[in-house]
Amino acid sequence: MRFVLEFDNVTKEYRSFASRRRLRALDGFSLTVEAGEIFGFLGPNGAGKSTAIHLAMGFMRATSGSGRLLGEPFGHPATRRRVGFLAESVALYHRPAERLVRFYGALNGMGGIHLENRARQVLEIVGLQDHANRNAGKFSRGMLQRVGLAQAMVNDPELLILDEPTSALDPLARVMVRELLLHARNAGKTIFLSSHLLSEVELVCDRVAVLHRGRLARLGRTADLLQAGEETEIVVRAIATNHFDGAIARDGVVSFFVPSQTQRAALEKVWTLGGEVVSVNPRRRSLEEIFLEVTAEPPSSPAVGVS
């Protein structure tokens, strides 16, 4: 298994020169991202997500610990040629979109007709082909975010690090980005996605990590995390609600939750009562539930991993 991004016991403290205060943004943070996956990076505001990303990109140095990006220590400029990055607040120079994308591509050593074609191609991918000659300074926030995505993809990177890539996008553009990410993964790319849009993360990410107050609070495969609940939902027909605790009748069916280990007994009881089983499903939680659960925990809790 090849890791494209590794954090090894990384701690980052910000120090205020004037007040001599210290703020620990990351606290013994360790994480590995595998090649070819879409990795969701979640956490409330101030959890340390952007700090972790900025350390990986070499924008700052860790107070202690180390990390590797595509096998090289953080901050190695040549490695960034293989990385695409979109910052949370997109800030771009005021010039026509196509020239802007070409500028960022040229900084990565691209040039000639290949760069021209690629710039046009990525602008088409993000739906800005009709605005290629418009000055980015006059773009809306959503359009800026799309140009930001285009400049991140111009070098056809092995690893895309995206910090809130859809925060300013309308639903149509979000679908476009989602498809783009899935397409990139199918092409063998790795995507490290930091986002507050949990529904988006739930839809596209293979694995998810939740960061809370600088520490890793949850890590696992998205599917496993969502089904990690120990309960099963049983939907039946033709029995009364009073036979099971918490049963609810709706649209002609009765549904209730039972602990997974008593699922068999509950089904036998349904059949004994003459009921008809409609469906039996593991209780599926949403990422939002997990997120709220994690952020309600005290910060000293150790990371809980599912896989």
Add this chain to the structure above:
Amino acid sequence: MKPVLLIAVNFAREQRWPILTLLLWVLLLAFLGLVTDVHRQREDLLFVFKQDAVYVLAFSVFFGGSAIYNERRSRRILGVLSKAVGRQQYLSGLVLGVTIACGLYCFALGLTGSWTLGDAGFPISRVWFLMVCLVAACALAGTVALMFSTFLNPFFAAGATAIVLGLPALAGQLLGPRWGYVIPVWELGALVVNSSFGSPGKASWFPVVLAAAETLAFWLLSARIFSYVDIAVAVE
């Protein structure tokens, strides 16, 4: 080298409005050359020429002192340094950008000076030598300002630069002229300011070469300091 050139040209492009504003002064010199009798009012023309030369020195400190701050405040620096660009290359681009911005101005001033002062009897080769001195002084002053701006805001960076550039000049006055060459910005500026029709002065390349060497030294020092700076932290 390509990223350095791209960053330099981009910097000069971003500074196009201050550069154009500066060029208005050159335009004033050209206007005076057109409407006055260059032979009778040649001292006035030389005064405006010197004044224009001093402005660009001040602007080089402004360009150098605010470059990193502006890029960090706007967060555009993240887009550039997320590419295969090292911090040393980034600073090289800014130093070159400051030099290009000041060089454009000096070229325009040199052209206008050759025409107006040349007509009035000032040696044209001397005009261009002074412009080379001025570009060297701007590059050094801009690099010193850039070095301070890696860890200070533009206001304090400009103040610190003024002190560092001014101290050798002061020492030169008090302890002997050699001290003025420790950081030769003042000496190079003085070559321009002390020029006159009567004594255009000798063309000594020593301070120019010294300024180029010190620009390199301050650039290396800047790169060393800048490598420790957390650039993603808000500068405000």
